[in-house]
Amino acid sequence: MPRILPNLLLVIAAHLQLSQALPAGTPPAAASSTVDLPTVRLDNATVYGWNAVTVNEFLGIPYALPPSGDRRLRLPQPNDPYTTDFAAWYFGASCPQQDSTAPSAPAAAVPGLPSSNATGQAAADDEDCLNLNIVVPADAKPGSNLPVVIWIYGGSFQSGSASFYDGKLIVDRSIQMGEPVIYVGINYRLSALGFLASKEVKAAGVGNLGLQDQRQAFRWVQKYIGAFGGDPKKVTIWGESAGAVSVGFHLVANNGNNEGLFRAGFMQSGSPVPVGDITNGQQYYDFMVAQTGCSSASDTLECLRGVPYAAFKAALDQSPGIYAYQSLSLAWRPRVDGIFITDVPQKLVQAGKVANVPIITGDCDDEGTVFALSTFNITTDAQFKAYVKQYFFPTASSSDLDRLLWYYPNDLRAGSPYDTGFLGGLTQQYKRIASFMGDVAFQAPRRFLLQQRSQKQNSWSYLSKRFKSTPAYGSWHGSDLVNSWAGELLDYLVNFANNLDPNGKTQVPWPKYNNWSPLLLTFLDGPLPVTVTRDDYRDDAMDYLTDVSLRNPW
Template identity: 60%
Template sequence: MFYQPLLALLAFRTTLSTAVPLAGPTIQLDSATFTGTTSGKVSKFLGIPFAKPPTGDLRFRLPQPNAPYTGSITATSFGPSCPQQAVNLPIPEGLAADAVDYIVNTIFNVIFPDDEDCLTVNVFKPASATPTSKLPVVAWIFGGGFELGSTSMYDGGVIVDRSIAIGSPVIYVSMNYRVTGFGFLSSKEVKEAGVGNLGLQDQREALRWIQKYINTFGGDPTKVTIWGESAGAISVSLQMLANDGNTEGLFRAGFMQSGSPIPVGDITNGQKYYDAIVSQTGCSGASDTLSCLRTVPYAKLKAAINQSPGIFAYQACIIDDMMNSLILAWLPRADGVFLSDNPQKLVQQGKVANIPFITGDCDDEGTLFSLSTLNITTETELKTYVKNTFLPGVSDADINKLTSLYPQDITQGSPYDTGIFNALTPQFKRIASFQGDGVFQAPRRFFLEHRSGKQNTWAFLSKRLKALPVHASDILNVYGGGEMTDYLIRFATTLDPNGKSGLQWPKYTTSSPKLLTFLDGLIPQIITQDTYRKEGMAFLTNITLAHPI
């Protein structure tokens, strides 16, 4: 079973460097002096506001730039996370109750306290960098299903330390952005007000902050690479599609780990979640429900949002009431302005920023999210689930086609290459396979196939940590100081992940769709072909294009 290693991964995300800091360095921004900390060769300036607090009348509005900074400001600790979705993990019987309590109540609710006033950035720089250094910048966007996550979960010092060690120093910036209903409220009211996709808009505002201030830290605003994992990687791809591909000069490259343009429809598709919040907060009778929501006390609004299905939603009894944890309540949707259409339609239309990018996935993307489907044990239940939840609106013929392309044979399911192991139910590995392909692998391949030959692209597959065959396991290969760290740094520096030594990573083309593949064992990296489950992924892509979320 893979749940014990999952705890290790979550614990890793909470581990930050604890080296004793030296005397605090200072930075002058506008007429303010910010004091940070220095640990070894890295200086850190944490919790710097990049926009006005999105509270009061600024709640559910586009991020507003700060007034010029003034005074003396201590920048030695991360700011609070943006409001987080309540976590309810679907833990199979047998996992220790204290471990569940640790994940839910300690990691997410204590280590990462949240607050509505949360729009801050963090800058990690070589201590020796000066305003004339003109170093490349990596801008990190965290993941968490657009419902969870915080910059404080990741130590950017690892990246900067490694960049110094290999002679290619970079600046690392991370940004908080609004998640859950605070950042991705969706409805006709939201669309009419022009305030959709606020979480993505927050990211954009943070990128504008980088353009304005990063040179003071030693960074070059013309050399920004946006980089993310999971929802963060999806965010990177959507920033490439925003404004029909206009980067506004905010970034020159993208690096995506486990996330690509997803098949989402119009922002009004989230109407039922909006209406539920309006009802629960007592705003139903208001003539302007959106304005009413801005006046609701924070705790009451957050409690209402927490009633919506979370990323690990799990209803174990009634098949028709199941909520697939990959069909999220809160996620980016086409708002007609920032995202003018279904992201995959924008890819088809060529409305993509013409910049180099890297994208890839873990081998077993669907396993973690398929824990919400453990009560599906028969073929009949599986077909009902697909028809009512995973792909609502598809025909019975399409469902039969899907089940033939993703058969019940557990040796073909995900976690892949694990034989008869990890079959939590007779249908689990099968569901994990088509869910992982439908939400992660197929969109990645679709994106690459449409952009091959139009811009420089590289792709990877992580088949490491088969003891932990879950989405996000590749984070250890970058924040844990693995080879991915070097590829990232070189890419941010030269727009090519390859160096003078080591396995050369070939560009991805439709005629030769090669993947840099990371493996466990004595041979850590090989080059493979991106042709696996070709028919299944093509089918899923066609289905989701016709039936976006």
């Protein structure tokens, strides 16, 4: 999911960056010699980190072999045993980012929309990017057995970087709370390098490589986190947007067998979504083949592995990105590969093929507003119907689509940003499209997961309605990052990682979610910042969207 951020969130994002990034060749200023540095022993190597007063940081540690050369477009391979001492002082490379240009009309209409992707990654990108960052309390040591939080970044599966997020914020707060945790931020392959999809990819068994990278990082944590003072049996996987969708997919991967790799999942703006078969991405695969000169090859997948990186990158940059007209109907996304993801994720949820671990999942109130900014040329009911059919439900009947239009009417008062009356209608159809986008990809899948699983595994859910007065955006997608990295939600996360329950001594009580009392912890602007509300808004519309999605996975 994308990182289209108003000016406010860009400022917040700047504060989330790791301010300790060091120029190449410069050792940490606090270290006069290696004697002063924190170390861990990995296999036969000593790894030198550096101390940031309350925490120790180990940056850019490779967790798999470089996925380049002949390993491009193949499953991640475990790294060889560590045999040479090294300094983990600098971020490793970010995975290649797909360039994307914001549409000119929304950029002019909505102040603050950046002109290119806004992930703000601090590290340069390169194919050799499967690395992770670890932040631990300064007094952590083998045997401390601290809970571990693994962060999976968002960015529409086309951009993002672990180096953009400051794990020190999480660990410092956990220390202050007396419930210390270890933070791990991981990089994973993106765009066509991580989510190539076609009949050729399916036959080769190399689908969903970005998810497979994440899984390999989880395995690395199981093997090595004890050396840092972590407990491999106390791992929580946590993500936002594409990262949250990833968490949702790990819940249903391997038919719900999580291999003991994690004991809890925390999803911010993302759940198991109703994607279809991996062959549905054939047109984008064929585009890459044509753009890279591989059309005449007898084995086009093997040809793509041998294409020079610059040519491959140039081709993927020409493929549809999150700012493209199709928006949330992403060209590069997880799909059903038949091996790792064996069926439509929501059908796996229905069948009970879900990792039976405690979960937290929540959304922002106006998830769809930023995704509707590329659809300003849709001005009539007929155009909206055609758009939904082409990009979301191509196999749906005309009557199904007519009913959908009835549930999502062309009425500014019913659209998103919600509860703003006639305000925020950038075009005749904008608020309507925003409402549909937010529900089809975020709100309805979240509610469906909870309805199916909250009676079987401990579940909590939230709704963020902060920044509601932001013109045209409302409580936009990504705005809850403020809560989780520097606000109340952070304390709930720390409690959850420690105790498998978000509730603590000082927080507003967060009731479990269940079908007879579907309650949401709700974040508001104003004098009552945290309250509890019912998850019963747009019930009929979301039930219908779920029904259509199950019959027509997109």
